[in-house]
Amino acid sequence: MTEGQSARAGSGDEGMKTRERNLEKVMAGLQHQDLSTIPAVLQRIVNVSQDAKAQAVDLAQVCELDKSSSARILRAANSAYYSTRNQNRVGSIREAIVRIGFRTTQEIIMSAAVCNLFRANKVIADYSSTLLWKHSMFVGVANRLIYAQRFGESKLDPFVAGLLHDVGISIEHQFLFYDGFPEAITKRQENQSLLVAEEEKYLGLTHEEVGRQIAKRWNFPEHLVAVLGHHHSTDAASVEEQRLIHVTRLSELLCFEMQFGYCDFSESYSEALYASQERLGIDDESFLGLAQQLKHEIEGLTDLGWFSDLRVRRLS
Ligand SMILES: [Fe+2]
Numbered sequence: 456m457t458e459g460q461s462a463r464a465g466s467g468d469e470g471m472k473t474r475e476r477n478l479e480k481v482m483a484g485l486q487h488q489d490l491s492t493i494p495a496v497l498q499r500i501v502n503v504s505q506d507a508k509a510q511a512v513d514l515a516q517v518c519e520l521d522k523s524s525s526a527r528i529l530r531a532a533n534s535a536y537y538s539t540r541n542q543n544r545v546g547s548i549r550e551a552i553v554r555i556g557f558r559t560t561q562e563i564i565m566s567a568a569v570c571n572l573f574r575a576n577k578v579i580a581d582y583s584s585t586l587l588w589k590h591s592m593f594v595g596v597a598n599r600l601i602y603a604q605r606f607g608e609s610k611l612d613p614f615v616a617g618l619l620h621d622v623g624i625s626i627e628h629q630f631l632f633y634d635g636f637p638e639a640i641t642k643r644q645e646n647q648s649l650l651v652a653e654e655e656k657y658l659g660l661t662h663e664e665v666g667r668q669i670a671k672r673w674n675f676p677e678h679l680v681a682v683l684g685h686h687h688s689t690d691a692a693s694v695e696e697q698r699l700i701h702v703t704r705l706s707e708l709l710c711f712e713m714q715f716g717y718c719d720f721s722e723s724y725s726e727a728l729y730a731s732q733e734r735l736g737i738d739d740e741s742f743l744g745l746a747q748q749l750k751h752e753i754e755g756l757t758d759l760g761w762f763s764d765l766r767v768r769r770l771s
């Protein structure tokens with residue numbers, strides 16, 4: 456679809472047809488494109504993260520499914536961030552897992568797998584895959600910090616929920632690029648609106664709906680279906696899901712305030728996100744403390760090269 460053509464999804468029956476056609480296209484695309492290892496890695500790592508008895512050997516096995524995560528784990532284990540000057544270099548994944556810890560390893564495997572979803576890189580208005588990737592990593596790290604501070608450790612794995620919350624956008628980017636995706640992105644910036652509102656108009660469906668459908672397709676647990684599918688609308692069945700959604704929204708607010716990566720909303724919506732801060736009972740001083748902690752963590756990840764892998768190509 457060119458920019459001159461009417462890109463609107465329409466309303467009523469026409470809108471429904473557009474929605475169904477685009478959803479089918481996404482689902483068919485996910486089956487046929489070379490994304491086959493991603494669901495397998497995601498499913499395995501989500502299962503491991505839910506299993507209290509999981510051990511280093513289980514994580515090492517997941518690494519075998521995705522070689523890029525092995526390289527990242529070794530790099531992290533031998534970096535100044537995780538090792539002291541007197542420590543020997545580690546050469547095996549098992550040793551690396553022991554050094555950097557179970558949780559960090561999980562996060563690296565998950566991030567390396569998800570990073571592959573952000574390959575189709577073009578700049579459209581204020582959006583690019585790299586910027587969305589940065590946003591996703593930021594929200595993942597922020598989710599972990601906020602959830603731990605407010606509710607303690609959780610088996611729901613708030614990092615994973617944050618990392619994946621906007622994955623529907625990158626799926627739309629890959630499979631609906633000629634069906635209205637650039638128009639929705641461009642109009643969001645022009646109108647300073649919410650991306651979900653522009654997606655409704657130009658794609659007939661939203662990244663929340665796409666996220667919800669793929670989370671179900673990939674057999675993710677219910678709390679992930681809730682966050683991928685409801686982080687803007689805040690509909691959730693259980694108290695735990697509600698908490699996770701509000702934590703994710705507060706992470707989005709921090710990301711917006713710190714201007715790190717792409718945000719699918721603008722100033723007026725950020726006001727609504729303060730309600731999540733209130734709901735979580737996080738005062739302004741704690742909010743600033745979280746921002747400081749996040750700055751430190753994100754600098755560490757930047758030093759490890761997490762945000763330099765993807766090349767940005769300008770849309771012609
Ligand atoms: Fe987001």
Ligand SMILES: [Fe+2]
Pocket residue numbers: 620621662686687719
């Ligand atoms: Fe979103």
